[in-house]
Amino acid sequence: MDQDSYLPKYLKIKKDIKELIKEQKIKPGEKIPSENELANKHDVSRHTVRKALDLLLQEGLLYKEQGVGTFYGGRADNSTKIVGFVSISVHDYIFSDILSGIDDVLHEAGYQLLLGNSKDNIEREAEILNNMMERDIDGLIIEPAKSSYEENNIDIFYKIRQKNIPVVIIDSSFSDDSFSYVVVDDVIGGKTATSYLLASGHSKIAIIYKDSHLPGRQRFLGYKKALEEAGNSLLTGLIKSYHFSELETPDKFSDEIKKIVDSLLSGEPSPTAIFCFNDQVAVEVKEYLNLKGKSIPDDISLIGYDDSKLVKLNNIGITSVSHPKKLAGEKAAELMLKNLQEDNISTEKMVFEPELVKRDSVKKLN
DSSP states (O other): OOGGGGSOHHHHHHHHHHHHHHTTSSOTTOBOOOHHHHHHHHTOOHHHHHHHHHHHHHTTSEEEETTTEEEEOOOTTOOOOEEEEEESOSSSTTHHHHHHHHHHHHHHTTOEEEEEEOTTOHHHHHHHHHHHHHTTOSEEEEOOTTTTOTTSTHHHHHHHHHTTOOEEEESOOOSOSSSEEEEEOHHHHHHHHHHHHHHTTOOOEEEEEETTSHHHHHHHHHHHHHHHHTTOOOOGGGEEEEOSOTTTOHHHHHHHHHHHHHHHHHSSSOOSEEEESSHHHHHHHHHHHHHTTOOTTTTOEEEEEEOOGGGBOSSOBOEEEEOOTHHHHHHHHHHHHHHHHSSSOOOOEEEEOOOEEOOSSOOOOO
C-alpha cells in the first residue's frame, strides 16, 4: 500500500503543492491553485485546504497577498550567495567580533556579506532592509534597532520571510516563532551581576539601563529578581534608564549619562555600587565619577556588561558580564546556512548563559 495513504488529507495536499514546486510547475512568484481548485482536486473541504496552506505559510514556502491569492515565495534567479547583516553598529565595541564570527562561517560556505549599519535608528534600518530586499539577498541576520519599541521594523522582517528568505535575529527576540534567534540570557546576566554585588555587602545598588533595547529591559528584570530574592526593596531613586542611543546620538548619550550620575550622587540613598547596561556605559560612568573626585571601587563599585575590550583598562579592570561575541556570530551564521541548505525554513532559538568576569571594580563591604 502507498505510504501516503496513511497521511491525513491536509498533509497530502501540502505534499502535492511541494511536488508541483519541485517539478517547477509553479514558478517563483506565481500564484498557486485556488482553495476551490485544490478542494475539488482532492475532494476535501476548503477548511482542510486552508490547514495545508497554513503550514506552508508558516514554513515560509508560500506567502499571501490580501484579496489577490497565495503565491510561491521562491526567487526565479535562485541563490545570489549574498546574506545581509544589519547591526546597530558594524565598527565599534563588540559588533566587530560578532561580524567576524558571521563572516568566517559564511565565507567558508561561499557566501558574501552585505553590511548595513542602522546606528540604532529605526528609520535608517527600514531603508537598509528595503534596499537589501531589492538586492535579492538569500538571507538576513539582524540585530534590531530599538528592539523594545512596538513601532520597530518587525513588519519588514515578516515581508522578508514571506519571500522565503530566512531571518536570524541576534541579541534580541520577539514572541513570534517565525524567526531563528541567537541570544544571551540577559535576565540571568542581570541577576548574576546584582547577586555578586549583594554578596559583596552592597545593598544600595543602582542600575543604569537602556530602555529602548530589549536586552536592557531583561537585564533590569534580572536586577529586580536578585533584589527581591535577597529580600531587598526596590529603591526607585536608584533605578535609572537612559533613552539617547550611544550609537545614534553619542553626544546626547554622554550628557544623559552624566546627568544620571549627578542625580544618583545627590539623591537619597546614594549608591555604593552601580550596575551598567553595558561596558560603554560603565566606562562613561567611571570617567565621570573620576572627574567628580570619586574613586572606583573605593567610593563606588561598578559592573558593566559584555566583557568587551573597553573594560580591560590599565589603571583598573571593570568587572563585567560575559557576551559570547564571535561565537554568537558563528552560531547565527550556522543557523542561516542550515536554512539556506534545506528545502524548508526551520526556526531555532539558541540561548547563551552569561558568566561574571571578575576584575577590580567591586569593593567588598562585608
